[in-house]
Amino acid sequence: MSDLLIVDSVTKSYAFGGLFGRGTFKAVDNVSFTLEAARPEIFTIVGESGSGKTTLARMILNLIAPTSGTIRFRGTDLNAIRGSRARMDFMRHVQPIFQNPFEVFNPLKKVDHYLFMTARRFAGASKTAEVEAHADAALQKVGLSLAEVKGRFPHELSGGQLQRTAIARALIPGPSLLVADEPVSMVDASLRMSIVNLFRTLRDDLRVSIIYITHDLATAYYISDRIIIMQKGVVVESGPARQVLDNPQHPYSILLKESVLSPETIGEGILGLARHTGEGPPEASAEGGAATRTLAQPRSS
Amino acid sequence: MVKANGKAGNGPVPAEPILSVRNLRAYYQMQYFGIDREVRAVDDITLQVNRNEIYGVAGESSCGKTSLIKTIAAANRPPLNVIGGSVKYSFLDRDIFRMSEEELSRVRWKHLSYIMQGSMNVLNPVRRIRKSFIDFAFRHINKPEREFFDIVARHLERLRLSPSVLKAYPHELSGGMRQRVTIALATICRPEFIIADEPTTALDVVVQKDVLAMIREVQQEMGSSILFVTHDMTVHANMADRLGIMYAGRLVEEAPTREIFANPxxxxxxxxxxxxxRIGDLSPKKALPxxxxxxxxxxxxxxxxxxxxxxxxxxxxxxxxxxxxxxxxxxxxxxxxxxxxxxxxxxxxxxxxxxxxxx
Incomplete structure (x- = not known):
């Protein structure tokens, strides 16, 4: 059992339409990849909205079942997990981190409630002191402490602190896999890198594998080991992150990379080029004048 | 409409201001159990936006960006109250806070318009897009209905939207198309001044670039000015001519975009x-404590x-x-x-x- 997670030709399709014109829509289409247990890594899934990345994450978390294909976690087929004991055991090893930390926590409950509840259910702690020790240990791993969080309501913490608390909660059961769905897109710019750097620490120090779902190619490049790029449910390109992003091959990956705005292109009129995705000069259509006008502005300083 | 080059390097160009904000202060004033509480969301802000310019405002969530633009558009409602300062537009004869609601409603959309963040929340979900156009612009354009929709159709085509979107309900359009419809609504009257509040935050990278390009193109074609608010510095780098950085309700730095990136x-x-x-850069990035x-x-x-x-x-x-x-x-x-x-x-x-x- 050297494989942590095997996703084997997984497809999820949804039916739409009524009596007439019934059709199916493949949200995830024949996706396969493997994470090794011996080598924890940050595995990134990149794609635009509607590309099926969240559906895939939900299947890995066993929240929805694939239409076809199998997902095995440490050799166990997720479909075969029956009964609360087996489910709890699975949840102990695979934990989610969600996008918006402000929505994850109930605003009327204190944040520590979630930490204590997770410690009671998964870490087998029952005495208050034990529960608090578990919560504090997990918070220390993310650079917080129980003293900072205890008795606080979600609105009293910043977005970065809340997201780190959410990660601490996910760490209490001692998971081997975290599934993080757009974990930094709602976090302030000055705190974003603290979360991203934290993932790296978790991988190196706690040897936790992380499935990092994002549409932000820049942070993906910064932390991931391997990457898959999805478009409309299909994996169009996969491989080591730097290699893929430095030199993308598939037209969609190239388009994605070209769409990433960078501070290096200040005043180069890059936004005027949005329509034209790589292939040669902008075609001269009736609207060509309008499309190229923005480029004609000299932007020298 | 050739753009006056108000770029860095050639010193302060005597540019023509379209908006001048002086010492603007706006606080949320609340009472809890008889105790007054003040949140100083906009604290002593002075800035100027020139004609034909995109002025970017950057800052984190809850630093007061949205409060600032609400106040600038005189769209603030209690508990957000203006405490002091002035907001003057060149197309208005006096301070915007001295104007009555009725006078303001004549100015809104026609001279001063607003592209809002969540396009789904802006468009009325139970009204077709054509009705939204009537709600927003009909009385400003003041033409017979057939002519009005000719103008609307031409404007939509310019934004590369098919005029058939007029028949659609908001939920039938994709996020990018909806955002383009809100841009069309905000620009149909060719306003002099547009406020854009995180117009692309909910969109993915490919659509984002498209929508930003469209905003830039419309702005350059109409020669209007935009106050562009987002927390995303990479968007600012490519959109804004000048950039103001807000922190905790105050403006802490302001310079032409190129200058601020090269020399903060x-x-x-x-x-x-x-x-x-950045792609291609693996140096460790520190987070602010x-x-x-x-x-x-x-x-x-x-x-x-x-x-x-x-x-x-x-x-x-x-x-x-x-x-x-x-x-x-x-x-x-x-x-x-x-x-x-x-x-x-x-x-x-x-x-x-x-x-x-x-x-």
């Missing part, structure tokens, strides 16, 4: 720029001092004023301005200091 003087700006991840302050109880002195690697004694006591250290480049920082050194030297020494911040 405020440690907060320097951090924001330095911590941007601490958290943004609570605006109902902001720290004394400079509001950034608890997180600032350069904080000195004076920063804890006094509030630095926004002063022009170089032509067109204003900054509110004692560390950047107190140095008795030629300005050219500050350029080299300040950013590295931030880089080796004690952690």
């Amino acid at each position: 003087l405020h440690p907060y700006t320097a951090h924001l720029i330095q911590s941007l991840p 601490g958290a943004p302050p609570n605006l109902s109880d902001p720290p004394a002195g400079c509001r950034f001092h608890p997180r600032c690697p350069l904080a000195m004694d004076i920063c804890r006591r006094e509030n630095p004023a926004l002063t022009a250290l170089r032509p067109g480049h204003r900054v509110a920082c004692f560390a950047a301005s107190s140095e008795v050194r030629p300005v050219s030297e500050i350029r080299e020494t300040v950013p590295p200091k931030v880089a080796e911040a004690r952690s």
Whole structure:
């Protein structure tokens, strides 16, 4: 059992339409990849909205079942997990981190409630002191402490602190896999890198594998080991992150990379080029004048 | 419409202001159990937006960006009250706060329009898009209905939307198309001034680039000015002509975009720029310690001092004023301005200091 997670030709399709014109829509289409247990890594899934990345994450978390294909976690087929004991055991090893930390926590409950509840259910702690020790240990791993969080309501913490608390909660059961769905897109710019750097620490120090779902190619490049790029449910390109992003091959990956705005292109009129995705000069259509006008502005300083 | 080149390098161009905000202060004033509480969301902001310019406002969530633009558009409602200062538009004969609701409604959309963040929340979900166009623009354009829809169709085509979207309900359109419809609504009357509040935050990268390109194109074609608000510095880098950085309700730095990226003087700006991840760059990025302050109880002195690697004694006591250290480049920082050194030297020494911040 050297494989942590095997996703084997997984497809999820949804039916739409009524009596007439019934059709199916493949949200995830024949996706396969493997994470090794011996080598924890940050595995990134990149794609635009509607590309099926969240559906895939939900299947890995066993929240929805694939239409076809199998997902095995440490050799166990997720479909075969029956009964609360087996489910709890699975949840102990695979934990989610969600996008918006402000929505994850109930605003009327204190944040520590979630930490204590997770410690009671998964870490087998029952005495208050034990529960608090578990919560504090997990918070220390993310650079917080129980003293900072205890008795606080979600609105009293910043977005970065809340997201780190959410990660601490996910760490209490001692998971081997975290599934993080757009974990930094709602976090302030000055705190974003603290979360991203934290993932790296978790991988190196706690040897936790992380499935990092994002549409932000820049942070993906910064932390991931391997990457898959999805478009409309299909994996169009996969491989080591730097290699893929430095030199993308598939037209969609190239388009994605070209769409990433960078501070290096200040005043180069890059936004005027949005329509034209790589292939040669902008075609001269009736609207060509309008499309190229923005480029004609000299932007020298 | 050739753009007046108000770029860095050639000093302060005597550009024609379309909006001037002077010492604007707007606080949320609330009462809890008889105790007055004030949240100073907009605190003493002075800025100027020139004709035919995109002015970017950057800052984190809850730094007061949205409060600022609501106040500037006179769309603030209690508990957000204007405490002091003035907001003047060149197309209005007096301060916007002195105008009656009725006078304002004649100006809105026609001269001053607003592209809002969540396009799904802006468009009425139970009305077809054509009805929204009637609601927004019919009385401003003041033409017979057939002619009005000719204008609308031509405008939609210019934004590369098929006029058939007029028949659709908002939920039938994709996120990018809806955002383009809101841009069409905001620009149909060819307003002089457009406020854009995080117009692309909910969109993915490919659509985002498209929508931004469209906003730029419309702006250049109409020669209007945009106050563009987002927290995303990479968007600002490619959109804004000038950039103002907000922190905790105050403007801490303002300069032409190229200048601010090449040569940030405020440690907060320097951090924001330095911590941007880029493709092809693997150098470790530091996160700023601490958290943004609570605006109902902001720290004394400079509001950034608890997180600032350069904080000195004076920063804890006094509030630095926004002063022009170089032509067109204003900054509110004692560390950047107190140095008795030629300005050219500050350029080299300040950013590295931030880089080796004690952690």
